Amino acid sequence: MTHYRSTRLAMAVLATAAGLGLSACSSDKGATPTSSTPASPLAPNTTAASPADIAKQKATAAYLGMWSDMAEAATTSDWQSPKLVQNATAEALSKISRGLYADHYNGLFTKGKPENAPTVESVEPDDNPTTVNIVDCGDDSRWIKYRADDGQPANDSPGGRRHINAMAKKAVDGSWKITDFAIQDVGTC
Template structure:
């Protein structure tokens, strides 16, 4: 999901079809609104975050429908710039941040992130 979001952010394409391949519900809404805001403000993203996801729980254990994932993502290699000029946007600094995500099995058997929370830099 994060890689897909990074690719969409390169052009602020908030309608990128691949976003819905990895996210749904609140997660997809959060991502598309964020990218749309960048699109509206003529801002694009550079770089790709690094992620280190680990499953922390699966319910029910014998046939999971919901999986919780924790991560200590690293956004230090990413930035936001003004579209067409590459002038840096005064944005929050990158770094390592705690991430928790709920991933749900969909009716078609695929898994998508349903919701997530990203904490501030230095939270992990």
């Protein structure tokens, strides 16, 4: 009896490829080995994400990235940080840069990070999104400004939860960036 051995690779799951050995036997001496490809029990039952779902994910990532980039730059009030352009553009970038420049000019720096929990309010148009509107109830109570000269808090205000509206747009290169945002007073959410 002649044995033929074949090997095939299983599907990549979470960017990891796993080998799966399969054997086939034949008792017919002159026969050419055949390979059958049964359905893999590891194959996930997935459906492709819609363009709207992809836009929501990318716009939300840009929104969270914008706040993270801003918090990092605020530790030294670096209004020229190259990271700021990664997730923000247009009016949003201008607001961030002006705010950080004002802090620099006034001898302030910031410690901590804002807490954000964004949700997508709308995606337009649904079939090929170019705009995503985001709402958030951001909390800046752990993101505090200090005076550089003496290290003391810059004001007595404890901060708090604020309603935030933001707009993300799809750029020509396919990336998503926040183009504008508006922050309301403490206690608005």
